[in-house]
Amino acid sequence: MSTLSTVRRVWGMPLALSGATLFGLLACLLATGIWHVLGWLALAWPLWTVARHSFRR
Amino acid sequence: MKSDRSSSQAVGGAAYKRWYWLHKWSSLACTLFLFVLCLTGLPLVFHHEIDHALGNGIEAPAMAAGTPHAPLDRVAAAALAQRPGEAIQYMIWEADEPDLVQVVIGQRADTPPDDTQTVVLDARTAQVLGAPNFNETLIFFLLKLHTDLFLGLPGKLFLGFMGLLFVVAVVSGIAVYGPLMRKLDFGTVRRHKARRIKWLDLHNLLGIATMAWVLVVGGTGVIASLADLALQAWRYDQLAAMIAPYAGKPLPKNPASLDRSMASAVAAADGMVPSFIAFPGTRFSSPHHYAVFMRGEAPLTRHLLKPMLVDAETAGLTDRRELPWYMTALLVSKPLHFGDYGGMPLKIIWGLLDLITLVVLGSGLYLWWVRHRAARPATAARNVAVEVAP
Numbered sequence: 001m002s003t004l005s006t007v008r009r010v011w012g013m014p015l016a017l018s019g020a021t022l023f024g025l026l027a028c029l030l031a032t033g034i035w036h037v038l039g040w041l042a043l044a045w046p047l048w049t050v051a052r053h054s055f056r057r
Numbered sequence: 058m059k060s061d062r063s064s065s066q067a068v069g070g071a072a073y074k075r076w077y078w079l080h081k082w083s084s085l086a087c088t089l090f091l092f093v094l095c096l097t098g099l100p101l102v103f104h105h106e107i108d109h110a111l112g113n114g115i116e117a118p119a120m121a122a123g124t125p126h127a128p129l130d131r132v133a134a135a136a137l138a139q140r141p142g143e144a145i146q147y148m149i150w151e152a153d154e155p156d157l158v159q160v161v162i163g164q165r166a167d168t169p170p171d172d173t174q175t176v177v178l179d180a181r182t183a184q185v186l187g188a189p190n191f192n193e194t195l196i197f198f199l200l201k202l203h204t205d206l207f208l209g210l211p212g213k214l215f216l217g218f219m220g221l222l223f224v225v226a227v228v229s230g231i232a233v234y235g236p237l238m239r240k241l242d243f244g245t246v247r248r249h250k251a252r253r254i255k256w257l258d259l260h261n262l263l264g265i266a267t268m269a270w271v272l273v274v275g276g277t278g279v280i281a282s283l284a285d286l287a288l289q290a291w292r293y294d295q296l297a298a299m300i301a302p303y304a305g306k307p308l309p310k311n312p313a314s315l316d317r318s319m320a321s322a323v324a325a326a327d328g329m330v331p332s333f334i335a336f337p338g339t340r341f342s343s344p345h346h347y348a349v350f351m352r353g354e355a356p357l358t359r360h361l362l363k364p365m366l367v368d369a370e371t372a373g374l375t376d377r378r379e380l381p382w383y384m385t386a387l388l389v390s391k392p393l394h395f396g397d398y399g400g401m402p403l404k405i406i407w408g409l410l411d412l413i414t415l416v417v418l419g420s421g422l423y424l425w426w427v428r429h430r431a432a433r434p435a436t437a438a439r440n441v442a443v444e445v446a447p
Binding site: 012013050 | 231234235238239242243244245246259262263265266267268269270273356357392393398399400402403406409410413
């Protein structure tokens with residue numbers, strides 16, 4: 001397994017979830033209307049991910 | 058001990074060990090206080106709803122939209138009639154309660170905040186709606202625990218330092234996450250292995266999935282803990298420069314009309330709206346000025362303030378400046394810490410992320426305890442069997 005693919009496998013999801021979190025925080029802070037909805041959805045993604053993996057049987 | 062050694066040898070060398078050491082000790086040092094911060098912070102996210110449920114909230118009665126506001130001088134007189142002979146310190150308009158005005162009254166202009174009384178009035182009729190004893194509410198108790206442990210400035214700085222340790226713990230936790238996960242897929246929870254392994258996986262998953270939020274809330278919390286120092290710096294820096302020409306002048310004997318003073322500030326404020334007035338002699342003003350703090354109305358600028366100094370004898374504008382960077386940083390960090398800027402869904406998200414953080418703290422403590430116990434010779438033999446193989 002190459003180093004690059006290991007890095008991608010280990011850090012891909014954490015970085016994507018962090019990006020979504022920062023987008024959500026800023027969308028709610030800097031804009032209104034539809035951006036709030038997009039912000040909520042972006043912030044809900046890490047929550048959903050945590051729930052899905054934690055409660056999987 | 059053996060399982061400790063084998064796991065750290067399996068995942069990395071000296072760098073990993075150093076990060077692991079940092080993660081362990083920075084976490085242990087702050088965990089107790091982080092529990093307090095998370096447990097008090099959770100209800101504080103919903104302070105508005107809790108205050109209303111407990112009957113401590115005050116709402117403006119329904120009236121036709123656009124009903125004009127009463128003159129400020131009338132509002133001030135009505136508020137002072139509740140506490141004759143005392144002094145108004147602040148008059149405050151909250152962004153999401155446009156028809157309410159809060160008037161903070163103290164025995165003197167410089168009475169400390171904890172000894173003041175807030176009177177809430179209808180901004181349209183100047184009618185007193187209530188004088189809540191905020192200092193006796195549950196929310197006040199939680200807020201004091203959350204911000205300074207009832208210890209004033211030393212408590213704030215101490216919690217700020219704990220916040221800093223927490224940020225170090227998160228960053229070092231991210232550093233050890235990589236080596237630990239090299240052979241595992243994201244989100245793997247080895248629930249059929251030993252309980253310690255399962256909780257290690259959950260600790261890693263919950264921690265890494267929420268790291269951005271935790272760093273933002275932790276970082277802005279550290280900034281908020283420096284609020285008193287930033288305010289003090291502003292007073293000695295910008296405010297001192299703004300009021301230097303008035304040095305030594307006494308409190309005005311016949312204060313000018315509040316309405317005329319406000320008109321002077323609004324006329325020069327480029328469409329901004331008032332957030333609060335600091336009266337002469339308070340911490341946010343000089344003995345000779347009304348300091349009118351204006352805010353914007355856009356999503357971001359509604360959190361930002363611009364002080365306009367109005368001569369309290371002539372009602373004429375004497376100076377206005379942009380706040381320095383450290384005050385702006387403080388003002389922007391507040392909503393990002395409280396999570397109160399994106400409606401109820403954002404508050405619920407904040408609450409859930411807070412709960413996840415509690416689980417990360419608890420599982421971290423548990424993992425430390427299990428290893429600590431295993432490191433003692435008497436129990437080491439029993440734990441040899443517990444390996445960290447994926």
